Every structure is written in C-alpha cells, then in structure tokens.
Amino acid sequence: MTLTDELSLIVGEAFAAEGVDPSFGEVKVSDRPDLAQFQCNGALAAAKATKSNPRALGEAVAARLKAEPSFAAVSIAGPGFINLTLTDAFLSERVNTLRADGHAGGWRRIDGEKIVIDYGGPNIAKPLHVGHLRSAIIGESLKRLLRFAGDDVTSDIHMGDWGLPMGQLITEVAREKPDLPFFDPDYTGAYPSEPVVTLEDLERLYPQASAACKADPVRAEEARRATAELQSGRRGYRALWEQFLAVSRAAIEREYADLDVTFDWWKGEADADPLIDELAADLRRQNLTETSDGAEIIRVAREGDKKEIPPLILFKSDGSVLYGTTDLATILDRKRAIDPDRILYVVDQRQALHFEQVFRAADRAGVFPADHLEHLGFGTMNGPDGKPFKTRAGGVLKLRDLIDMVETRARERLVESGMAQGYGEIEVADIAHKVGVAALKFADLSNPRTSDYIFDLDRFMAFEGKTGPYLLYASVRVKSVLAKALAAGAGAPGDIALEAPEEIGLALSLLAFGDAVRLAYEKRMPHFLCEHAFTLAQSFSKFYAACRIVDEADAARRASRLALAEATGAQLDVVLGLLGIKIPARM
Numbered sequence: 001m002t003l004t005d006e007l008s009l010i011v012g013e014a015f016a017a018e019g020v021d022p023s024f025g026e027v028k029v030s031d032r033p034d035l036a037q038f039q040c041n042g043a044l045a046a047a048k049a050t051k052s053n054p055r056a057l058g059e060a061v062a063a064r065l066k067a068e069p070s071f072a073a074v075s076i077a078g079p080g081f082i083n084l085t086l087t088d089a090f091l092s093e094r095v096n097t098l099r100a101d102g103h104a105g106g107w108r109r110i111d112g113e114k115i116v117i118d119y120g121g122p123n124i125a126k127p128l129h130v131g132h133l134r135s136a137i138i139g140e141s142l143k144r145l146l147r148f149a150g151d152d153v154t155s156d157i158h159m160g161d162w163g164l165p166m167g168q169l170i171t172e173v174a175r176e177k178p179d180l181p182f183f184d185p186d187y188t189g190a191y192p193s194e195p196v197v198t199l200e201d202l203e204r205l206y207p208q209a210s211a212a213c214k215a216d217p218v219r220a221e222e223a224r225r226a227t228a229e230l231q232s233g234r235r236g237y238r239a240l241w242e243q244f245l246a247v248s249r250a251a252i253e254r255e256y257a258d259l260d261v262t263f264d265w266w267k268g269e270a271d272a273d274p275l276i277d278e279l280a281a282d283l284r285r286q287n288l289t290e291t292s293d294g295a296e297i298i299r300v301a302r303e304g305d306k307k308e309i310p311p312l313i314l315f316k317s318d319g320s321v322l323y324g325t326t327d328l329a330t331i332l333d334r335k336r337a338i339d340p341d342r343i344l345y346v347v348d349q350r351q352a353l354h355f356e357q358v359f360r361a362a363d364r365a366g367v368f369p370a371d372h373l374e375h376l377g378f379g380t381m382n383g384p385d386g387k388p389f390k391t392r393a394g395g396v397l398k399l400r401d402l403i404d405m406v407e408t409r410a411r412e413r414l415v416e417s418g419m420a421q422g423y424g425e426i427e428v429a430d431i432a433h434k435v436g437v438a439a440l441k442f443a444d445l446s447n448p449r450t451s452d453y454i455f456d457l458d459r460f461m462a463f464e465g466k467t468g469p470y471l472l473y474a475s476v477r478v479k480s481v482l483a484k485a486l487a488a489g490a491g492a493p494g495d496i497a498l499e500a501p502e503e504i505g506l507a508l509s510l511l512a513f514g515d516a517v518r519l520a521y522e523k524r525m526p527h528f529l530c531e532h533a534f535t536l537a538q539s540f541s542k543f544y545a546a547c548r549i550v551d552e553a554d555a556a557r558r559a560s561r562l563a564l565a566e567a568t569g570a571q572l573d574v575v576l577g578l579l580g581i582k583i584p585a586r587m
C-alpha cells in the first residue's frame with residue numbers, strides 16, 4: 001500500500017462515518033505544499049451526490065480526522081478542500097519502514113501476471129536506426145518496471161527476418177556471387193559453414209537490392225519469387241538466410257548490449273512460420289477466411305468502427321505471408337511456449353492499425369483475447385526541423401554512430417565541467433559511456449511515451465535540469481556523502497527522526513515513490529519514474545544544502561541524516577535501474 005492509499009483509507013472511513021461513500025476520501029499529494037502535505041477534494045463531489053453543503057461535510061470529516069493521532073494539522077480551504085499534514089513522528093516511522101522494506105518503498109502488485117513484452121524489433125540486414133532506439137529504451141524500462149512490480153516477464157526481440165527484404169537480399173547475393181552453391185537447386189552437399197557475407201556486405205547489399213527492385217519490375221519479381229521460395233523451405237535459400245541471421249544478430253547483440261538492453265528470447269518472425277499452416281487451417285475450419293483478389297484474408301472490421309479497418313491478409317496470391325500473418329502466428333507460438341496472460345508490444349505509434357488488425361484477428365480466431373494484447377505505441381524522435389531525425393547528410397542515423405556521438409559529447413562535457421579529472425583512461429571512457437547513455441535514455445523516457453520529442457544533444461547532456469547526467473551526478477553525490485561519513489568515522493546510519501523542513505521534504509519525496517511506480521506501471525509510462533527521480537534528487541539537494549550531515553555534532557541526528565541519505569541513494573539506484581540507466585562509481 002502506498003502512503004496516499006493508506007491516507008485515503010483513513011479519510012474514507014471518516015467520510016463513511018458521515019454516511020458518504022468512502023471512495024470520496026481519495027487523498028493526493030497537495031498541489032500547494034506551502035499549505036499542506038496532502039489534500040482530499042472529495043467533499044465537493046460527495047456533497048453534490050448527496051445534495052448537501054460541501055463546506056459543512058468537509059468540516060464534519062475534518063473534525064473526525066483531527067482525532068487521528070497521525071495528523072498534525074487538518075484544515076478546510078475554500079468550498080471544502082481538506083488539507084492534511086502528518087506528524088513528524090508518523091512520517092519518521094514511515095521512512096524507517098521504507099528503508100527496511102527491500103524495495104526502496106516501491107509499489108508492488110499482489111498477484112503478478114505472466115507477460116511477454118515484445119520490443120526492439122530490428123530487421124535483418126538493415127542497420128539498427130534511431131527508430132529502433134525508442135522501442136529498445138522504452139521496452140527495456142517497462143520490462144524492468146513490470147518485473148519490479150511482481151510480474152513474470154519474458155522479453156522477446158522479435159526480429160524482422162521473414163519478409164520481402166530477405167528475398168531481395170538473396171537475389172542480390174545471387175547476382176554478385178552466382179557460383180555459390182546456395183543458388184543451385186540441384187546441389188545436395190553441405191553449404192559453406194563460414195558466412196559468405198559480412199555485416200558490411202549486408203549493409204551495402206540491402207539498400208542496393210531494394211533500390212534495384214524499386215527501379216526494375218523484373219528484379220522486383222525475382223525478389224518476390226525468392227521470398228516465396230525461402231518461405232516454402234528451399235534448402236539453399238534457407239541456408240544462406242541463416243547466415244544473414246547469424247551475421248546480423250552478432251552486430252545487433254553488441255549494439256543493444258551497449259545500451260544495456262537484453263532479451264530472454266531472440267525469436268523472430270520466421271519462428272512463427274511453422275505454425276502458419278496449422279493456424280490457417282484452423283481459421284478455415286471456423287469459416288473465418290475469404291478469398292479476395294487471389295489473396296486469402298480475414299475480415300476484422302466491426303460495426304460502429306469510426307474508421308475503416310481493412311482485413312488482415314494471411315496469404316498473398318503467390319502464397320507468401322505478410323507482417324500480419326507472422327504476428328498472428330507469433331501470438332500462437334507464445335501461447336504454446338508459455339501461455340502468457342498478456343502480450344505487450346512496444347512499437348512505433350505509426351503501426352497502430354497493424355496491431356489493431358492483428359489483435360482483432362487473434363480475438364476472432366479464439367487465439368488470444370484482444371483486451372489482453374496491448375500496443376504501447378510511441379512517438380518519433382525528431383530533428384530540430386520537427387521531422388523524424390536524420391543525419392546531416394539526410395540519411396537515417398545508425399545506432400552505432402549515435403552511441404559514438406553521445407559518448408564523444410559526454411567526454412567533452414566531463415572535461416568542460418572539470419569532472420573525472422585525474423582518473424585513468426579506462427575509467428574516463430566508462431564514465432563517458434554511462435553519462436552518454438544516461439543522457440540519451442533519460443531524454444527519451446522523460447517524455448510521455450506517446451509524444452514526439454526533439455533530439456537536442458546539448459540539452460540532454462546538461463548537468464543541470466531534468467537530465468540523465470544530473471541524476472547520475474546526484475546519485476554519485478549521495479554516495480560520496482556516505483563514503484565521507486565512513487572515512488571520517490561518523491558512525492552508521494540509524495533511526496530516522498525528522499525535524500528540519502528539508503528533512504521532511506526529502507521524506508515526503510521518498511514516500512511518493514510508491515505512487516510513482518504504480519502510475520508508471522498502470523499507464524505503462526516510464527516518464528512518471530523520471531519525474532520522481534528528478535523530484536527526489538532536488539529534495540536531496542535542498543536537504544544537503546540546509547542540513548549538516550557528516551559534521552553534525554549530535555550523534556543521533558547524524559545517524560538519522562545518514563539514514564536519510566542512504567535511503568535516497570538506494571531509491572535513486574532503484575529508479576535509475578528501472579529506467580535502464582547505469583551509475584558510475586564516481587565522476
């Protein structure tokens with residue numbers, strides 16, 4: 001239970017004692033912290049519902065609350081807002097509990113769900129670009145948050161490895177190296193075990209192939225046919241495709257690992273392929289499919305739809321499958337593998353229609369209930385011109401180059417601000433990496449998931465303001481206070497007894513973590529965690545500026561303040577961890 005939950009129960013009981021529904025007793029953090037710590041606005045709505053006077057109802061409730069020992073002050077403002085302030089003793093007790101709870105005061109659900117979360121979604125042979133960056137960053141954070149809250153989560157990268165680009169690549173390699181045995185339909189021997197293409201080859205061949213197919217219908221037809229043949233199991237194509245997969249995957253793993261993004265499953269569209277025939281047969285048995293222009297489709301439009309939802313195409317007229325087909329079969333695959341309660345997709349908002357079609361088809365087919373399939377769409381990262389971010393040359397920026405760019409900038413910022421001076425080169429490189437990745441991730445996650453945002457490296461990289469580097473710095477500073485205390489023999493952290501207003505402010509921030517976690521969890525929106533981290537860091541700064549810690553003369557007060565610092569450090573670690581941000585030991 002979070003602190004506001006607990007207060008809501010108390011206030012709810014007071015409402016109930018006045019003959020009003022206890023749900024009107026909902027308590028929130030005050031939006032006027034100068035007047036009170038918490039507030040309840042329920043008297044207004046309750047009075048409306050019961051046709052009574054809100055101020056009178058508020059006063060009756062307040063009178064009951066004044067008898068509660070946990071409140072230091074209860075007052076009524078305006079037409080019936082109830083303002084609440086807790087006693088220092090009550091707050092002290094709650095922070096002491098938070099310190100010991102093992103979850104830094106974070107909210108957890110009672111019975112977790114089994115969840116598959118699908119994010120990353122890179123495509124074979126195409127370099128990872130910033131479009132895959134947001135999915136990776138948000139997905140990784142949600143995975144961690146869901147696990148923290150008690151869900152049993154399996155993450156799946158769901159590689160794009162089964163569509164037309166594969167046929168385009170195969171035909172392109174066939175043109176460059178026609179003598180390779182992969183292309184000889186009569187070949188029965190073993191295929192080369194060493195890859196015949198490198199990553200650089202793939203990155204060159206794919207754009208070349210896709211341009212050729214665009215320009216030349218003959219080439220396009222060749223690629224289409226190769227795709228269909230690959231999908232129907234042509235041996236040589238399959239062997240070559242496996243090489244594409246291995247070469248790409250090695251690079252993808254490296255880049256995501258650099259961002260601390262990891263997956264339990266490295267499955268892809270192709271893994272669903274063996275289930276497609278069975279799925280299609282089942283759909284036919286249920287009379288759910290139709291033939292339209294030679295293609296086999298499943299209708300998903302519903303009465304009352306505000307816009308037209310086109311049917312999902314299962315098979316094109318040449319028998320090849322599309323994105324929707326593999327996504328549908330993938331749901332079946334996941335159901336067979338672990339039978340999850342829910343599947344989450346962290347994918348660009350622009351794919352909303354695709355997911356609507358897939359979810360409806362899965363529901364119609366009886367494969368998975370649509371209300372347990374969630375598309376968590378996100379906006380685009382734009383350049384200063386407000387259009388999707390491009391490099392100066394106008395191309396899409398590769399993730400690898402982006403990571404290099406933020407590291408370089410982080411290093412410059414460290415030098416400019418006089419940090420990491422005199423540290424060894426290996427440590428400086430590590431700090432620059434962590435600062436760069438923190439800047440990138442925090443900037444991305446601190447916007448509501450569904451919003452677009454503008455890439456502005458200088459702003460992301462600042463050591464002041466709502467940025468990743470500021471939070472790393474805050475975390476490192478808390479720990480250096482604790483280390484200093486240790487070195488000075490200042491004693492161990494002890495029982496917290498709040499006195500100064502800055503101590504109380506910090507305690508309130510720490511105790512707000514539960515609500516932040518729950519809100520982020522329920523909305524699948526990590527920016528609520530970013531907000532919390534920033535508020536906490538600011539509360540610590542105020543506390544640090546106003547209160548002596550290591551050199552506080554009174555031993556009990558020193559122990560209490562050290563404990564507050566320790567709890568802050570622990571909670572910052574947890575929340576940054578949930579954002580997927582790593583903290584350097586010093587900087």
Ligand code: ARG
Nearest residue numbers: 118121122123158160327347
């Ligand atoms: N590969 C896709 C893309 O690059 C993203 C895959 C998302 N996941 C899914 N199950 N469709 O757009």
